[in-house]
Amino acid sequence: MSIDPLAHSTSTNPLSRLAEALRSDTVGGFLLIAAALVAIIWINTPFGEAYENLRSVTLGPESLHLNLSLQTWAADALLAVFFFVVGNELKQEFVNGELRNPRRAMLPIVAAICGMVVPAAIYVAINFSSPDTIQGWGIPMATDIAFAVAILAVVGRHLPPSLRTFLLTLAIVDDLGAIIVIAVFYTSGIDLLMLVAAFAGLAVFGYLQRGKGLAARLNASRVPNWIVYVPLAVLIWVLMHESGVHATIAGVAMGLLMRTKAMPGETHDPSHRVEHLLRPWSAGLALPIFAFFSAGVVIDGFGSVVSDPASLGIIMGLVVGKAIGIAGGAWVTTKVTRAELNPSLKWIDIVGMSQLAGIGFTVSLLISELSFVDSAEHLAHAKTGVLAASLIATLLAAAVLGARSRHYRGLMQAMAEKEKEAGGRA
Structure with a gap:
């Protein structure tokens, strides 16, 4: 009898049980939050200089312009693994799940755009008469998807899965928008040649996913696919990084290009197979290290x-x-278009989720550094503002979504009791 490699493991092997635990958003969320708290506490102690020195350590080949600090490696490379997993999950939703319905897919996309424009407008209104700070309008536009998903997993265990899909879609669009803002308004220049080369690499990646021609021969050969895909993915990441565009975009793009349908002779499609493999590494290694080096x-x-x-x-x-x-x-949007909210959700759920999107952190901190290069005082205040806003947003979201999670848990328990009673009468 063949063993399904994607089935939930009942192995007594400690490593297998650990990997299965790390596939839970809740476990990954606790690890990420714990790593962030360690960083915040450490840097605000008398030993904070040691933390700064640690995350400033550089490594990597200088000839490829990759002699980067540990903080940059965590934010650009390790986080790209997480973005790949998220992009891959969204692809599954667009093809087979919640987002297959265009009327529902439109809603988080429009919400993300509105969720970028309104915060920027509020910032501009407050700083309109302050020429020294007006350039920071892009800071409150960004949502930190890693922290937002982690908090949702911890406080909203019984919330409908469609709310998580809404948040993932919104946060991906939000991050893409923030990166475009950085490229257009906060970056001195983009290397178009490298960017075109990165897109060419993505085209090859997408072609290999189609499972026809050369791709079919590769899949049918005895050569392990990772020998081709891993070097190609690394090359795409390097080219994207060299282009001046945030390298995590490479992870999102490759995730969205994954094939979600199994070909003849395949037990599982590549999308689910790779997600099963990478999710424990993303939750147990990539995200906690990213949080540790970024949250200080x-x-x-x-x-x-x-x-x-x-x-x-x-x-x-x-x-x-x-x-x-x-x-x-x-x-x-639901009032003026044909877009619709998933019937399993209520508007109060969206309000709580929108508070989660107020967790700015990584991208907001990056835009802060780009906005206030010549003002250490405004930069320090901006970073503290991002931290304070993220904390306030987390507490508000936890209050609303925690209450909603308890509500849905009560509904599920009541439904289970009714089914039990109906079974007893039968």
């Missing part, structure tokens, strides 16, 4: 932070702007 922010005095229009604009944009933009934009 020195907490400045909150009195001076609130008085700085830059940090005030960031806090209001992420906490208030995201909620209004996403929940309000989604609601209006």
